[in-house]
Amino acid sequence: MKDERQALEDLRQEVALHNRRYHVLDDPLISDGEYDRLYRDLVALEAKHPEWLSADSPTQRVGDSPREGFSTVEHVVPMLSLDNGMDREQVEAFDSRIKRLLETEDDIAYTAEPKYDGVACELLYEQGALVLGSTRGDGRAGEDVTHNLRTVRSIPLRLEGQAVPDRLEVRGEVFMTLAGFDALNRSRMEQGLEPFANPRNSTAGTLRQLDPRSAAERPLDIFVYGIGRAEPDLGVATHRELMERLAGLGFKVNPRMHRGVGIAGAIGFHESLEHDRDDLPYEVDGSVIKADDFALRERLGTLNRSPRWALAFKFAPRQETTRLVDIRSYVGRTGTLTPVAVLEPVRIGGVTVVHASLHNQDEVDRLDVRVGDTVFVERAGDVIPKIVKVVTDARPRRTRRYRLPEKCPVCGSVTLRLEGEVARRCPNLECPAQVKERLRHFASRGGLDIDGLGEKLIDQLVERGAVRRPSDLLDLDLATLVSLDRMGEKSSENLLASIERARQTTLTRVLNALGIRHVGERVAEVIAESYRDLGKLLDASQADIEGIEEVGPVIAESVRLFLDDPANRSEVDRLRERLQIAPPAPRAEGPSGVEGATFVLTGTLSEPRAELEKRIKSLGGKVKNSVSKRTDYVVAGNRAGSKRDRAEELGVEILDEDALRALLEAE
Numbered sequence: 002m003k004d005e006r007q008a009l010e011d012l013r014q015e016v017a018l019h020n021r022r023y024h025v026l027d028d029p030l031i032s033d034g035e036y037d038r039l040y041r042d043l044v045a046l047e048a049k050h051p052e053w054l055s056a057d058s059p060t061q062r063v064g065d066s067p068r069e070g071f072s073t074v075e076h077v078v079p080m081l082s083l084d085n086g087m088d089r090e091q092v093e094a095f096d097s098r099i100k101r102l103l104e105t106e107d108d109i110a111y112t113a114e115p116k117y118d119g120v121a122c123e124l125l126y127e128q129g130a131l132v133l134g135s136t137r138g139d140g141r142a143g144e145d146v147t148h149n150l151r152t153v154r155s156i157p158l159r160l161e162g163q164a165v166p167d168r169l170e171v172r173g174e175v176f177m178t179l180a181g182f183d184a185l186n187r188s189r190m191e192q193g194l195e196p197f198a199n200p201r202n203s204t205a206g207t208l209r210q211l212d213p214r215s216a217a218e219r220p221l222d223i224f225v226y227g228i229g230r231a232e233p234d235l236g237v238a239t240h241r242e243l244m245e246r247l248a249g250l251g252f253k254v255n256p257r258m259h260r261g262v263g264i265a266g267a268i269g270f271h272e273s274l275e276h277d278r279d280d281l282p283y284e285v286d287g288s289v290i291k292a293d294d295f296a297l298r299e300r301l302g303t304l305n306r307s308p309r310w311a312l313a314f315k316f317a318p319r320q321e322t323t324r325l326v327d328i329r330s331y332v333g334r335t336g337t338l339t340p341v342a343v344l345e346p347v348r349i350g351g352v353t354v355v356h357a358s359l360h361n362q363d364e365v366d367r368l369d370v371r372v373g374d375t376v377f378v379e380r381a382g383d384v385i386p387k388i389v390k391v392v393t394d395a396r397p398r399r400t401r402r403y404r405l406p407e408k409c410p411v412c413g414s415v416t417l418r419l420e421g422e423v424a425r426r427c428p429n430l431e432c433p434a435q436v437k438e439r440l441r442h443f444a445s446r447g448g449l450d451i452d453g454l455g456e457k458l459i460d461q462l463v464e465r466g467a468v469r470r471p472s473d474l475l476d477l478d479l480a481t482l483v484s485l486d487r488m489g490e491k492s493s494e495n496l497l498a499s500i501e502r503a504r505q506t507t508l509t510r511v512l513n514a515l516g517i518r519h520v521g522e523r524v525a526e527v528i529a530e531s532y533r534d535l536g537k538l539l540d541a542s543q544a545d546i547e548g549i550e551e552v553g554p555v556i557a558e559s560v561r562l563f564l565d566d567p568a569n570r571s572e573v574d575r576l577r578e579r580l581q582i583a584p585p586a587p588r589a590e591g592p593s594g595v596e597g598a599t600f601v602l603t604g605t606l607s608e609p610r611a612e613l614e615k616r617i618k619s620l621g622g623k624v625k626n627s628v629s630k631r632t633d634y635v636v637a638g639n640r641a642g643s644k645r646d647r648a649e650e651l652g653v654e655i656l657d658e659d660a661l662r663a664l665l666e667a668e
């Protein structure tokens with residue numbers, strides 16, 4: 002018995018080793034056939050002894066039961082974003098700023114590595130075993146996708162080597178190789194499924210599958226580039242040492258990495274990466290330049306959720322030519338028809354582009370773009386692709402100028418172009434396209450911010466007749482939600498919980514959510530501040546509304562027209578019954594920022610602390626001694642120590658003295 006147990010352990014180690022040689026190091030020691038034999042032997046032995054089954058066995062990558070939904074994972078150390086640099090000058094400015102902040106003229110040691118275009122994830126290991134895997138989400142919290150990350154062959158289920166830390170959070174980018182992506186799309190098309198637009202979408206889509214068996218079939222991969230918590234400390238002082246340590250623990254670290262003193266070397270790395278870009282087996286949208294030394298990083302700190310010690314150096318935007326095969330029009334929230342170009346698929350900057358917005362009739366006329374034309378399309382970063390030019394020489398014969406349709410493409414109503422307006426619109430408020438867009442806007446971030454109510458869900462709700470107007474969203478119940486495609490009990494409950502949360506809202510949000518023409522977040526805010534109560538606004542005259550600073554006659558008329566419409570009025574009443582609408586917080590002089598915010602001052606500051614405290618307090622801010630989740634700003638002077646660390650850990654914004662002064666002066 003004992004021998005068999007030992008044999009099982011040995012076999013597990015052997016399979017894990019060859020798995021790692023193949024998937025992590027890309028340097029197999031045995032043939033695929035031999036590996037398969039070992040693997041089958043292990044499966045057989047485990048089947049014989051189910052009592053010895055262990056979650057970190059290499060046979061246990063794919064769990065057998067699909068999940069019901071996703072739970073949220075809070076990142077103990079927030080996962081930050083990166084500032085972008087678009088050209089050499091901006092990268093040099095980044096370097097100069099670092100030197101200025103560190104008060105040095107010496108060159109800085111940098112590392113540079115590819116910026117992968119995938120999904121950032123965090124892996125938690127306890128006593129060497131992978132116990133939790135999550136997506137970055139908004140940086141503070143993401144989704145638990147452990148079941149899918151376990152299927153990624155290059156992610157170790159158990160850490161290797163000596164001195165395995167008790168607890169370790171490793172961060173990296175999960176992505177799909179281009180070859181894997183192409184194969185996946187080919188097979189999807191054969192099955193009559195919609196192909197994914199790019200490897201990043203397919204990665205994100207795969208990680209969001211409930212059943213790990215789908216993820217297991219897809220070619221996901223990872224490169225790690227950092228850590229969160231490590232207990233005990235890994236005892237490394239630089240990024241390069243960290244990467245070596247992580248490789249030693251069994252993680253996949255990209256050998257394509259630069260380290261050198263001075264920014265020029267990092268720029269050189271970037272240029273050579275851009276040169277090789279099309280030959281790389283995975284998608285890259287730039288390079289990431291990082292100060293190598295952790296002690297320097299600490300001194301530099303973070304600003305607005307991005308570290309001052311790192312920069313994403315993006316590749317230049319790309320242009321391609323392609324043929325425009327059709328122009329379609331889409332109906333937005335206010336009924337506006339937007340012409341959209343349908344293109345012959347073209348790869349630009351790593352993404353297959355098939356659509357580009359033409360904005361409105363004037364833009365179509367300005368470009369004189371016609372169906373059949375060859376056009377220049379540009380894609381810059383994540384921005385919607387745009388048509389920059391028509392190659393008129395290549396225009397086929399007998400093309401026609403494009404005009405937006407006289408009838409709404411969704412509901413067939415006669416469309417109107419009002420005098421003095423660029424937009425042509427569908428006047429039918431019941432038009433399904435408008436209804437969906439209004440609901441989307443209502444639930445969006447600046448509106449009621451109903452988490453988890455996505456586009457697809459709204460489409461389904463409208464198409465099934467479950468929801469017609471925004472207030473209907475507040476009456477949704479479990480039975481309705483569970484009956485929708487792709488909604489399990491868990492996700493339905495989560496959605497109901499976010500709807501409950503959204504009920505406690507503010508007047509600003511409600512005003513913005515209503516989707517009144519010309520009333521965006523800012524206007525909603527000033528109107529809310531002035532009326533403070535929805536009832537009062539309902540009774541206000543147009544002249545009254547126009548009296549608010551920043552509100553002109555056009556806005557005032559639009560608000561009055563909206564509120565005078567009986568259907569809108571009854572919707573507002575229904576919302577008032579269903580929501581708890583708080584007035585905006587009362588305000589002293591000056592805009593928000595300091596008002597109501599909690600500050601902690603730390604380190605050596607050039608002005609007496611008491612002086613700064615007085616100024617903060619005079620503007621309505623509070624000054625506290627210790628950093629907590631409720632702290633809004635930590636002002637860090639020279640040699641700021643543990644409070645600054647705590648702030649970083651909690652993702653609290655860290656200001657230097659200059660930033661504080663700017664904030665105080667802005668008031």
Ligand code: IVH
Binds near residue numbers: 114121311313
């Ligand atoms: S370092 C604060 N290294 O870029 C440091 N990030 O905009 C943050 N990313 O969400 C991460 N490749 O998904 C780092 N080599 C790399 C990266 C990388 C891609 C992504 C990552 C993050 C985003 C930040």
